[in-house]
Amino acid sequence: MRIGLLTEGGYPYVNGAGGLWCDRLVRGLEQHEFDVYALSDSERQEADGWVPLPPQVSRVRTASLWDAVDGGAVHGRRARRRFAECYGELAAVLCTGTLNDSSGASQEASALEADRFASALYGLAELARDEGGLSGALRSETAVRALERACRAPGAHRPAREARVPDLLAVAARLERLLRPLSLDWYEDDGLGAVDLCHAASGGTAALPGLLARHFRDVPLLVTEYGVRLRTHYLTDPDSPPATRSLLAAFHSRLAAETYRHAAVITPGNTHARRWQERCGADRAKLRTVHPGMDAAPYAEVGESPDRADPHTLVWVGRVEPAKDLVSLLHAFAEIREEEPGARLRIIGAPDGPEGAAYLAHCKGLAAQLFPDEADGPYAVGRNPVSFEETGGPELPTRVDAYAAGALVVLSSVVEGFPTGLVEAMLCGRATVSTDVGAVVEAVGGTGLVVPPRNPRALAGACVALLRDPERRERLGAAARARALELFTVEQNVAAFHGIYLEILSRAPVRRVVLGDTREPLPFAVPAEAHVLGRRAAPTTRVVSRGGGPGWATDAPVRTTTPATATEGGR
Numbered sequence: 001m002r003i004g005l006l007t008e009g010g011y012p013y014v015n016g017a018g019g020l021w022c023d024r025l026v027r028g029l030e031q032h033e034f035d036v037y038a039l040s041d042s043e044r045q046e047a048d049g050w051v052p053l054p055p056q057v058s059r060v061r062t063a064s065l066w067d068a069v070d071g072g073a074v075h076g077r078r079a080r081r082r083f084a085e086c087y088g089e090l091a092a093v094l095c096t097g098t099l100n101d102s103s104g105a106s107q108e109a110s111a112l113e114a115d116r117f118a119s120a121l122y123g124l125a126e127l128a129r130d131e132g133g134l135s136g137a138l139r140s141e142t143a144v145r146a147l148e149r150a151c152r153a154p155g156a157h158r159p160a161r162e163a164r165v166p167d168l169l170a171v172a173a174r175l176e177r178l179l180r181p182l183s184l185d186w187y188e189d190d191g192l193g194a195v196d197l198c199h200a201a202s203g204g205t206a207a208l209p210g211l212l213a214r215h216f217r218d219v220p221l222l223v224t225e226y227g228v229r230l231r232t233h234y235l236t237d238p239d240s241p242p243a244t245r246s247l248l249a250a251f252h253s254r255l256a257a258e259t260y261r262h263a264a265v266i267t268p269g270n271t272h273a274r275r276w277q278e279r280c281g282a283d284r285a286k287l288r289t290v291h292p293g294m295d296a297a298p299y300a301e302v303g304e305s306p307d308r309a310d311p312h313t314l315v316w317v318g319r320v321e322p323a324k325d326l327v328s329l330l331h332a333f334a335e336i337r338e339e340e341p342g343a344r345l346r347i348i349g350a351p352d353g354p355e356g357a358a359y360l361a362h363c364k365g366l367a368a369q370l371f372p373d374e375a376d377g378p379y380a381v382g383r384n385p386v387s388f389e390e391t392g393g394p395e396l397p398t399r400v401d402a403y404a405a406g407a408l409v410v411l412s413s414v415v416e417g418f419p420t421g422l423v424e425a426m427l428c429g430r431a432t433v434s435t436d437v438g439a440v441v442e443a444v445g446g447t448g449l450v451v452p453p454r455n456p457r458a459l460a461g462a463c464v465a466l467l468r469d470p471e472r473r474e475r476l477g478a479a480a481r482a483r484a485l486e487l488f489t490v491e492q493n494v495a496a497f498h499g500i501y502l503e504i505l506s507r508a509p510v511r512r513v514v515l516g517d518t519r520e521p522l523p524f525a526v527p528a529e530a531h532v533l534g535r536r537a538a539p540t541t542r543v544v545s546r547g548g549g550p551g552w553a554t555d556a557p558v559r560t561t562t563p564a565t566a567t568e569g570g571r
Contacts, residue, residue: 001505002033004195004213008206009041012050012060018226019051021292021493022201027054028494032501035195036060037186037209043067061191063184065177065205075131083137084146086123091150093117094250095160114261114281117254125182125212133183138176144168151243163243170240171247178251181208193217197504199497200259204229204252207259214262220508222500223259226269226292227417228276230256235323235415257281264504267497270418270439288500292418293493296485299427302404303481306429306474313344314463315406315430317399318421319352320360325435327366328456329412330386334370335460337385340467345386348402364388403428407473408466411435414453419443423488426480431473433462443488447480 005011011022016038026034034057040046043066053060075083093116128134137143147168151160163171186192186209198210199222210221230252237245260266260282267290268274274287302308314333318324326347333345351357367386389396396402399421403409409425409432416438423443425432432448434440441450449466451458466473486492 001196001501002035002194003029003501004192004198004210004219005034005036006198006200006206006209007036008039008065008202008204009045010038010201010206012036012038012053012057013040013045014048014051015045018201021226023051024293024295024490025494025497026057028490029498029501030054030056032056033058035192037192038062039181039205040064041066061186063180065180075137079127079131080137080142082123082127083134084142086120086127087137087143088146088150089116090120090124091147092153093120093254094247095150095153095156114254114257118258121211121255121258122215124179125215128182129187129216135176135180135183138179139172143175144172147172147247157246159242159246163247164241167241167243167247170244174244174248175251178205178255179208181205181212184209187212187216192219195219197222197501197508199501200224202226202229203256203259207263208255211259211262220264220504221259221262222265222267222504223263224267224269224290225273225277228256228273228280230280231276253280260286264507265500267500271442272417272439288496290493290496290500291488292420292423293490294420294423294427294484294488296427296489298398298400299403299424302400303427303429306477308404309407309430310344310405311407311470312340312342312467313346313406314408314410314467315403316345316347316349316410316412317402317425318349318411319356320347320349320363321352321356322359323413323415325412325414325454326359326363328454328459329410330363330366330370332412332456332459332463333386335457336463336467337371339460339464343385343467346389346402346405347386348389348391348396348405350390360388399424400428403430407431407470408433408463410459410463411440412453412459413437416440422448423484426484427488429477429481431466431476432480433459433466435459444480445483447476447483449476 005022005026007016007019007022010016011019011026013019036057036059038060040062041064046062046064050060093113096113124134147163148165150156151163151168192198192209192213193216195213196219198213198219200207200210201224203223203225207221207223210219210223213219214221230249233245233249233252237248240248256277257280260277260280263286265288266277266282266286267288268277269290269292271289274289277287278284314336316324316326316329320326329345329347333343336343336345347363351360367384367388371385373384389402391397391399391402396405403425407430409422409428409430411419411422411432411434413419413435414437416435418439419434422432422434422440426444426447432444434444434448434450435453435455436450437453444450449462451462466476
């Protein structure tokens with residue numbers, strides 16, 4: 001089959017977020033054909049280029065969300081009036097509403113507002129299609145005035161009513177970038193109209209092209225989320241003005257609800273993301289949890305040799321940033337040293353941006369205060385029991401070597417989605433002590449110790465318990481590796497998505513029909529694997545499209561030698 005893979009700031013870019021699981025998925029499903037539609041989020045990302053693409057990626061189309069676009073098409077009076085109506089309706093829904101209210105009357109009102117949001121969104125999409133784009137209109141004074149009228153209208157929420165002109169300008173600029181996919185030319189017969197299925201690698205803006213492909217071409221949509229966009233908005237914009245946060249949160253909520261309403265299947269990567277999706281309106285019947293898959297081969301040697309680890313060393317591996325709460329870890333280690341004077345802590349990771357670099361400097365200063373350099377004798381050189389290191393050097397070439405350096409792996413985060421680093425430690429056969437955030441409990445199960453976040457004393461107590469009990473530590477490490485191999489491998493991830501692809505196409509409406517010699521439709525003549533690479537046959541039958549189907553549906557006919565039977569499977 002032919003899959004349209006939709007990404008934002010991810011695959012196929014080298015430094016794309018979440019690009020690794022997409023690459024593993026594409027390479028694991030070599031029997032399918034992939035068209036990649038990628039939205040880039042920075043100039044650096046585009047400059048760094050793409051990862052090597054496998055043969056099954058037949059095409060890549062890109063668009064940017066970060067640069068300033070030109071003025072766009074000049075719209076006539078009728079188009080400007082249509083834009084003002086649709087954008088005004090969109091703004092009105094963002095300024096009012098009853099999201100996440102469980103009362104009966106509020107549910108009816110929320111459903112009505114969801115319909116209003118959808119009508120405004122698709123109205124803007126149809127206008128963009130008719131007029132050749134909306135980039136200029138979305139940044140125009142008309143858009144800002146529509147937002148202002150909606151914020152000042154009766155019934156608007158308090159944060160919206162308090163919006164000032166700078167807030168309105170900021171919201172209009174953000175909405176222009178979030179709605180930029182409306183102006184793309186991806187939805188015709190030579191684009192997403194030609195795929196069998198759209199697979200959005202995340203929600204939010206990445207899923208918007210899939211929504212439009214469904215609206216214009218009736219292409220089924222699959223949405224995968226390892227982190228819900230609304231939650232990300234709350235975490236990444238804590239210092240924004242209340243009006244800006246409120247209006248953008250309302251947009252993300254409305255877009256998520258619309259995406260979940262029209263998606264054929266929704267695949268959260270963990271139970272934590274699933275709860276957020278349900279909170280945003282996802283139907284439980286559509287949800288299928290698919291854990292991220294990891295390549296277990298690099299961890300095999302370390303995982304099968306647990307005796308290589310230093311029994312007195314604790315290891316932390318990850319990106320250095322405030323959310324990882326290394327300050328609590330250092331205070332916990334101070335208590336660990338009181339109980340186990342020979343313990344060492346190796347913090348391995350690079351800072352994440354300028355904020356991460358400042359946080360790393362703060363942690364190094366704190367470590368120097370808490371743990372003065374120690375020496376074994378009067379003539380020996382002192383050393384600090386806490387070290388800050390990075391992978392890539394001769395001592396720690398890879399992350400596998402980092403996990404192998406200690407007998408116990410610690411995670412001290414206060415915010416976490418799916419703890420990929422924790423799963424890597426589990427594949428290495430290491431016992432873990434983690435804070436109860438995000439999907440940590442779901443990943444660890446009963447194979448590690450979990451403590452409350454921001455509680456150095458509890459973290460220290462769990463670490464001391466395992467440092468003093470090597471047999472228990474070994475049992476937990478073996479159980480952790482077995483759990484990771486069962487639940488979090490590439491093979492189970494690829495198999496799950498392959499089955500979901502077939503399930504969706506088996507329930508999708510027929511978008512093309514194969515006629516036999518008697519000019520009657522042949523049942524099951526277009527199986528789910530109709531686009532398997534390498535299967536090209538001479539034409540003997542005629543293909544016709546129904547309902548304005550895609551152009552490829554009327555190009556080369558599909559060969560059928562004998563009437564297909566029901567055992568072949570089809571849609």
